[in-house]
Amino acid sequence: MNEIRWNLPADEQMAILKRGVVDLVSEDDLRRKIAKGQPLLVKLGADPTRPDLHLGHAVILRKMRQFQDLGHKVIMLIGDFTATIGDPTGKSKTRPPLSLEEARANAESYLEQCRLILRQEPEVLEIRYNSEWLEKMGYKDIINLAAKYTVARILERDDFTKRLSSGTPISMHELLYPLTQGYDSVALNADVELGGTDQLFNNLVGRALQKDYGQESQVVMTLPLLVGLDGTEKMSKSLDNYIGLTDEPHVMFAKLMKVPDPLLENYFTLLTDLPKERVDELLAGHPVAAHRELAREVVAWFHPNADLDAAEERFRSVAKGGIPENIPAVTVPKAELAGSADPEQISMVKLVVLSGLEPSNGAARKLIQNRGLKLNGETYTEPQGQVSREQLQSGLVIQKGKDKFVRLSLES
Numbered sequence: 001m002n003e004i005r006w007n008l009p010a011d012e013q014m015a016i017l018k019r020g021v022v023d024l025v026s027e028d029d030l031r032r033k034i035a036k037g038q039p040l041l042v043k044l045g046a047d048p049t050r051p052d053l054h055l056g057h058a059v060i061l062r063k064m065r066q067f068q069d070l071g072h073k074v075i076m077l078i079g080d081f082t083a084t085i086g087d088p089t090g091k092s093k094t095r096p097p098l099s100l101e102e103a104r105a106n107a108e109s110y111l112e113q114c115r116l117i118l119r120q121e122p123e124v125l126e127i128r129y130n131s132e133w134l135e136k137m138g139y140k141d142i143i144n145l146a147a148k149y150t151v152a153r154i155l156e157r158d159d160f161t162k163r164l165s166s167g168t169p170i171s172m173h174e175l176l177y178p179l180t181q182g183y184d185s186v187a188l189n190a191d192v193e194l195g196g197t198d199q200l201f202n203n204l205v206g207r208a209l210q211k212d213y214g215q216e217s218q219v220v221m222t223l224p225l226l227v228g229l230d231g232t233e234k235m236s237k238s239l240d241n242y243i244g245l246t247d248e249p250h251v252m253f254a255k256l257m258k259v260p261d262p263l264l265e266n267y268f269t270l271l272t273d274l275p276k277e278r279v280d281e282l283l284a285g286h287p288v289a290a291h292r293e294l295a296r297e298v299v300a301w302f303h304p305n306a307d308l309d310a311a312e313e314r315f316r317s318v319a320k321g322g323i324p325e326n327i328p329a330v331t332v333p334k335a336e337l338a339g340s341a342d343p344e345q346i347s348m349v350k351l352v353v354l355s356g357l358e359p360s361n362g363a364a365r366k367l368i369q370n371r372g373l374k375l376n377g378e379t380y381t382e383p384q385g386q387v388s389r390e391q392l393q394s395g396l397v398i399q400k401g402k403d404k405f406v407r408l409s410l411e412s
Contacts, residue, residue: 004124006071010034013070020059020270022197023222025204030219033191039123040072043190043218045130045181045199046114048083048098048106053113054242055298056226056235059270060194061117063223067192068124075188076114078107081131082180100131113245116302133187134180145179148212149205154178157201182206185218192219226270231260249299249306250314250324254403256295257315261287264294272297323377323397327405330355332392334411345386348375348398355398355406367400374399 013034014027024030033040044064053061064074083103098106111127118125137145154175155161163170178201185193185206193203203220210217225234228241235242243255259267264287268279274297282290295315296308314324332354337346352364352373365383367373373380376397387396392410399405 002069004069004071004119004121007037008070016066016070017063017221019066020063020223021221022224023200023220025207025220029217030192030221033219040067040191041188042067042072042074042192042194043077043185043188044074044194045077045079045082045184046107046110048078048080048103048110052237053110053245054235054237055245055271056228056242058117058245059223059226060196061114062271063194063221065117065119068119071124072192073124073126074118075126075128075190076111076118077184077188078103078110078127078129079181079184080104080107080129081134082177082184104129116245128188130180130184130187134183142176145183145209146176148209149179151175178202178205179209182209186210186213186215189215190218191216192221194221194223196225197222198225224266224270227263227266229255229258229260231263245302249303249308250311251403252299252302253295253308253311254315254318256298257291259291259294264290267294267298272301318403321377323399323405327397327407328356329407329409331409331411337389337392337410342386344389346389346392348373348380348385348387349383351387351398351408352400355408357398357400357404357406372400 010031014031017030018024018027042064044060064076067074080100080103083098084100107129155164157178160170160175162168181202182205184190185203186209189210190206193206195203200220200222203218203222207217207220227233228235228239229243230239230241233239233241237244243252247255256267265279265283268274268282268290272279272294274282274293282293292312296312299306299308299311310326314326317324332346332351336350336354337343340346340350348368349361349364352358352367353361357373358364358367368380368383368385371379371381377399380398389410392408395407395409397405397407
């Protein structure tokens with residue numbers, strides 16, 4: 001891990017911190033705060049409704065890491081209490097709330113994945129939960145907080161405006177959400193708040209509330225929402241266009257090699273520390289070379305001990321239709337054949353389930369019917385097909401999609 005660069009000149013810090021930023025409110029305020037020479041308190045509100053993180057989340061987490069590397073203290077604020085309200089940001093309808101227990105359980109997974117990116121030294125990292133102060137607030141406190149902001153200003157938020165225009169109901173608790181999130185900045189006395197571009201309104205509310213409570217207003221910094229592998233929608237697990245933070249090195253490498261060419265510059269800027277000159281040089285060359293360097297840079301960040309050459313070689317082998325050497329192996333118990341109608345054969349459907357490639361017989365049949373399964377490199381198209389004892393004894397490889405392989409053998 002690189003050493004913390006304490007007390008770097010303000011201009012050098014600004015050059016690092018502005019990279020990839022969309023909104024900065026305001027640049028002068030940030031420069032002035034840095035120039036004081038004291039570590040800043042940098043807040044990020046974490047959403048515990050989404051425990052599985054991907055590279056889209058990494059964009060902001062990497063910015064937090066940059067602040068840490070410059071000696072500033074980042075506060076990972078788990079919104080366990082606000083999750084019980086249901087954040088309506090960017091939603092066309094009310095978002096279902098979580099219980100405090102559900103939010104805190106999700107937060108544990110969230111924090112574990114964040115450790116892949118963030119420094120863990122206590123002088124540059126603090127974990128907080130907004131239930132610490134929000135759960136204690138009484139009705140009088142809520143009324144006093146609500147009095148700090150007008151309904152007209154709350155309704156300026158784009159998603160509320162659209163819902164009003166379409167006649168979609170907006171509940172009172174949703175109108176309180178930006179104030180509740182904004183009050184977190186007051187409770188922490190934050191110097192900087194990070195967020196995606198979809199959080200700009202909420203974060204500016206926090207900046208305004210700090211002033212109302214007699215604090216110095218925080219700087220608001222937003223970063224773009226990373227577009228996924230489909231090239232159109234923001235990265236999302238539900239859209240299956242994502243690259244997970246915990247993906248194995250070879251899986252991450254293969255997915256990064258599929259990033260659409262028009263997105264390469266964005267990925268380099270937001271997910272690597274390569275100088276702009278080097279990025280421009282790569283973009284001017286062949287796209288394959290650019291993809292290769294992107295994949296190696298990003299995989300090395302999340303998997304410092306990974307064998308990058310092996311990940312690249314596996315990608316090339318699969319791209320040529322080959323079968324990688326290092327793949328999961330599953331031994332099929334002899335009892336599975338003994339329980340079959342013909343003890344000398346076993347159904348391919350059952351083997352797909354035993355291998356873990358699909359969770360059920362129905363899913364396995366569908367995979368075969370859709371021509372998504374290969375046996376020893378050849379497309380397998382028989383949903384009722386059988387594999388012989390002899391074939392299993394010799395060993396065989398089944399493949400789902402382009403890069404999910406399992407080597408099968410019979411128990412000796």
